[in-house]
Amino acid sequence: MEIVRSPDRLQQVCLGYRPTKVIGLVPTMGYFHAGHLSLMNWMREHCDILVVSLFVNPSQFGPGEDLETYPRDAERDARLAEEHGVDILFMPPAGTMYARDHATWVEVPALARGLCGASRPVHFRGVATVVTKLFNLVQPHVAAFGEKDRQQLAIIRRMVRDLNMPVKIAGRPIVREPDGLAMSSRNAYLADDERKQAPALYKGLQAAEQWIRQGEVRASVLRERITTWYAERLPAGRLDYFEVVDPDSMHPVSEISGPVVLAVALYLGKTRLIDNILVDLPHGAADS
Ligand SMILES: Nc1ncnc2c1ncn2[C@@H]1O[C@H](COP(=O)(O)OP(=O)(O)OP(=O)(O)O)[C@@H](O)[C@H]1O
Numbered sequence: 001m002e003i004v005r006s007p008d009r010l011q012q013v014c015l016g017y018r019p020t021k022v023i024g025l026v027p028t029m030g031y032f033h034a035g036h037l038s039l040m041n042w043m044r045e046h047c048d049i050l051v052v053s054l055f056v057n058p059s060q061f062g063p064g065e066d067l068e069t070y071p072r073d074a075e076r077d078a079r080l081a082e083e084h085g086v087d088i089l090f091m092p093p094a095g096t097m098y099a100r101d102h103a104t105w106v107e108v109p110a111l112a113r114g115l116c117g118a119s120r121p122v123h124f125r126g127v128a129t130v131v132t133k134l135f136n137l138v139q140p141h142v143a144a145f146g147e148k149d150r151q152q153l154a155i156i157r158r159m160v161r162d163l164n165m166p167v168k169i170a171g172r173p174i175v176r177e178p179d180g181l182a183m184s185s186r187n188a189y190l191a192d193d194e195r196k197q198a199p200a201l202y203k204g205l206q207a208a209e210q211w212i213r214q215g216e217v218r219a220s221v222l223r224e225r226i227t228t229w230y231a232e233r234l235p236a237g238r239l240d241y242f243e244v245v246d247p248d249s250m251h252p253v254s255e256i257s258g259p260v261v262l263a264v265a266l267y268l269g270k271t272r273l274i275d276n277i278l279v280d281l282p283h284g285a286a287d288s
């Protein structure tokens with residue numbers, strides 16, 4: 001495995017491979033867990049040259065968010081990357097990815113206003129911009145992203161389509177702890193009592209899926225029921241949002257009549273956790 005720190009060097013190495021090798025990219029912010037490793041394992045089977053980027057991207061953090069305290073362990077991450085067959089681990093020092101007078105931004109506002117975008121207004125602009133930069137540096141044939149960050153995945157798919165970027169996007173399933181909690185680097189922030197309550201986040205989504213399968217089609221009723229459900233089981237929690245959205249546009253659905261995503265964000269103490277599930281109902285389900 002080669003560790004590359006310079007963006008120019010990364011571009012030069014990848015341009016050399018591009019004509020003859022299938023290049024796969026897994027973008028990350030590091031502090032690897034089984035979710036990251038599942039993306040690497042999948043990509044290892046779908047490319048010749050596996051590139052993993054590890055960059056805690058400042059432009060996707062708003063003021064007062066956890067940029068400085070974001071968990072980091074570069075040494076352990078490098079060891080795990082090597083064990084998982086990574087060919088190139090890109091770890092740029094903070095100052096090298098953006099010019100001092102960086103002025104170009106990529107935005108997909110139609111998909112970035114709601115859900116996480118409502119409480120993190122600059123977040124998806126930062127994500128779309130850094131992912132574009134990574135695509136330009138690596139020129140991957142395929143890039144993989146987790147469904148845990150489903151709004152991010154939808155935004156990247158739309159950006160790639162709208163801007164004719166020559167890369168295939170693979171969305172990969174959420175890897176969970178045995179108790180159902182979605183793996184996330186930020187789980188490391190949870191105090192013991194918070195960690196004990198955290199699996200209720202996913203259990204709530206499963207309960208809401210059941211209510212839908214039992215015939216509830218009104219998003220407003222689901223939101224009311226789930227708010228009570230979480231308040232009873234997560235006394236330390238503060239709900240940021242629970243939304244029923246269309247899987248492609250990520251726009252809210254008021255009456256369910258086909259596949260929907262149930263998406264939630266909740267603060268447990270100071271830690272903001274997100275999760276979602278796809279409820280894959282057939283189209284026209286409510287009419288039958
Ligand atoms: N539990 C998971 N299952 C599958 N993919 C995941 C999971 N968690 C993160 N990913 C994916 O890994 C990639 C890198 O994500 P990132 O490094 O931000 O990790 P993270 O655990 O999501 O961190 P955070 O705590 O910041 O949310 C993204 O495509 C993300 O969707």
Ligand SMILES: CC(C)(CO)[C@@H](O)C(=O)[O-]
Pocket residue numbers: 027028029055057060127130131149152
């Ligand atoms: C895609 C990404 C690596 C961009 O910084 C980040 O948002 C993440 O880890 O999900």
Ligand code: BAL
Pocket residue numbers: 029060149
């Ligand atoms: N995986 C999402 C990265 C972030 O929350 O900034």
